[in-house]
Amino acid sequence: MIIFIAMNTKGIIITGILQILFFLIFFSSCTGKGTLGYEASKLSLEEQEKIAPVTFLEVSGTFRENLVGETVVEGKVKSTASVAKYKDLVLSVIFYTKTNTYLGSEDFVLYEFINPGSEVDFKIKTNAPNGTEQVGLEMKEASSVD
Structure with missing residues (x-):
């Protein structure tokens, strides 16, 4: 003053x-x-x-083999975004041996909407390669909703 x-x-x-x-x-x-x-x-x-949706999506889950020999992967995708809404989530299931040797991967599209701060449950049935002892999950891409 x-x-x-x-x-x-x-x-x-x-x-x-x-x-x-x-x-x-x-x-x-x-x-x-x-x-x-x-x-x-x-x-x-x-x-x-909106530019980098994968950065704001976290995936987690577990896997098991069902009675008919299919690998069942169940989990959640959580959005850590504050504003953006996403859809059509592309999830990669990665197969490994018990020594962490890569056996292959398969992509799946979850045709769901996910709001900011929310979660989406999923269940995927697939045929894992022989020798699979571990399964990894990776969020590959998603589309932002305008």
Whole structure:
């Protein structure tokens, strides 16, 4: 804050004018960009989530063999996005031996919508290659919903 000391009436008038100018300049610089800045950052977050959906989707699950010899993979896809909604999730099931040797992979499309912060359950039946002892899951891609 600026404090002026005036000795006479002329100085008091000048001091008053300078203080008024100071406050006008100070308050005119406050244009309310805080709200616009928040909206802009919110939009940029939405754009980031739409550009790289895989970054905001986490997949987890388990596998077992059913009575007819199929490998059943069950799990969840969780969205960590704050704004973006996704659909048509492409999930890769990766097959490994007990020594972590890669045997192959298979892609599956989950035709589901997933909202920000929500989860989608899935169940996939497939025929794993001989020697499969471990199964990995990877989210390969997804489409953002406009």
